[in-house]
Amino acid sequence: MLVSMEERQPALLELFSRTFQNKRLGHAYLFEGARGTGKKEMARWIAKLLFCQAPADGKPCQSCRNCRRMDEQELPDLIELEPDGQSIKVDQIRQLKAEFHKSKVEASKKVYIVEDAEKMTISAANSLLTFLEEPGAETYIFLLTTAKENILPTIRSRCQIIHFQPLKRDVMTELLLQEGIAKSDAEVLAAVTNDLAEAKELAADEQFRLLREKTWSWFQLLVAGDAMAFLYVQMNLLEAVKDRAHGFTCLDLLLFHYRDLLYVSYQQEKNIIHQQYLHTYQSMTQSLRRQTGITDQMETILAGKQMLQVNVQVQGVLEGIAIHSLQNLKGSK
Numbered sequence: 001m002l003v004s005m006e007e008r009q010p011a012l013l014e015l016f017s018r019t020f021q022n023k024r025l026g027h028a029y030l031f032e033g034a035r036g037t038g039k040k041e042m043a044r045w046i047a048k049l050l051f052c053q054a055p056a057d058g059k060p061c062q063s064c065r066n067c068r069r070m071d072e073q074e075l076p077d078l079i080e081l082e083p084d085g086q087s088i089k090v091d092q093i094r095q096l097k098a099e100f101h102k103s104k105v106e107a108s109k110k111v112y113i114v115e116d117a118e119k120m121t122i123s124a125a126n127s128l129l130t131f132l133e134e135p136g137a138e139t140y141i142f143l144l145t146t147a148k149e150n151i152l153p154t155i156r157s158r159c160q161i162i163h164f165q166p167l168k169r170d171v172m173t174e175l176l177l178q179e180g181i182a183k184s185d186a187e188v189l190a191a192v193t194n195d196l197a198e199a200k201e202l203a204a205d206e207q208f209r210l211l212r213e214k215t216w217s218w219f220q221l222l223v224a225g226d227a228m229a230f231l232y233v234q235m236n237l238l239e240a241v242k243d244r245a246h247g248f249t250c251l252d253l254l255l256f257h258y259r260d261l262l263y264v265s266y267q268q269e270k271n272i273i274h275q276q277y278l279h280t281y282q283s284m285t286q287s288l289r290r291q292t293g294i295t296d297q298m299e300t301i302l303a304g305k306q307m308l309q310v311n312v313q314v315q316g317v318l319e320g321i322a323i324h325s326l327q328n329l330k331g332s333k
């Protein structure tokens with residue numbers, strides 16, 4: 001099942017649906033937000049709505065000739081522009097403008113979608129500026145960007161800026177499942193990042209897989225109060241934690257395990273991220289004296305993240321967490 005725009009960006013969809021119904025749709029929009037938040041899908045959805053021959057309730061009918069042509073990407077009046085290599089060049093914008101002038105003659109509706117708009121060269125951006133200054137009544141342009149600050153202020157000021165919120169976790173999980181990613185992986189990835197593109201990269205990243213495996217083993221040693229948890233940092237964990245960024249991910253993953261453990265200890269199994277470890281968590285909770293041991297440990301990990309932020313060495317932070325954990329356990333028995 002495809003995740004519809006209704007689930008992906010419900011508030012924005014509603015906004016554009018209403019704006020369309022009230023005939024107040026602007027001619028130039030700047031969509032900004034993280035990768036994978038549905039900017040392009042939203043622009044295409046609006047294009048479909050604009051071209052639809054029988055829109056109802058501010059939504060495309062999905063069955064008219066134009067809706068079907070949109071689905072098959074055969075609609076010549078929708079023009080999508082991507083960077084040619086590292087940049088969007090002035091020639092590409094000129095071409096777009098030529099199309100635009102032609103459309104004025106033909107008086108047909110045109111929709112332009114410019115991806116990675118921050119990659120426009122200065123001359124391309126200047127060329128686009130004049131384009132934005134003389135929009136025809138039936139011309140719509142959507143600039144998409146992940147880096148709003150890199151768009152010229154003169155361009156920004158001519159567009160209505162729409163911020164795309166990161167995706168909710170359950171929506172992310174559903175999208176990752178559609179990509180053929182295993183459920184157990186999808187749940188973790190959706191917890192680690194709300195950037196869909198990053199999640200897909202991580203899914204294929206061997207280093208991330210290794211990091212997950214080693215963090216899981218480390219977590220088990222920590223919970224068992226095994227003094228080996230300290231040595232494990234240098235002997236095993238650092239093989240997967242190559243830099244500060246990995247350090248943050250490792251601590252996030254560790255936090256998820258403790259959070260899962262806390263949920264299981266309160267019989268809230270349905271909320272856990274790592275369903276595949278449910279039985280291990282359950283047996284862990286049986287030897288647990290009190291839940292505060294878990295929350296103390298989570299506090300220690302959060303403190304570790306703060307230390308990483310102020311550039312304390314990764315190994316020192318991880319070993320510090322191991323020592324604290326062993327002391328925490330002693331205190332709770």
Ligand SMILES: [Zn+2]
Pocket residue numbers: 051052053054055060061062063064065066067
């Ligand atoms: Zn239609």
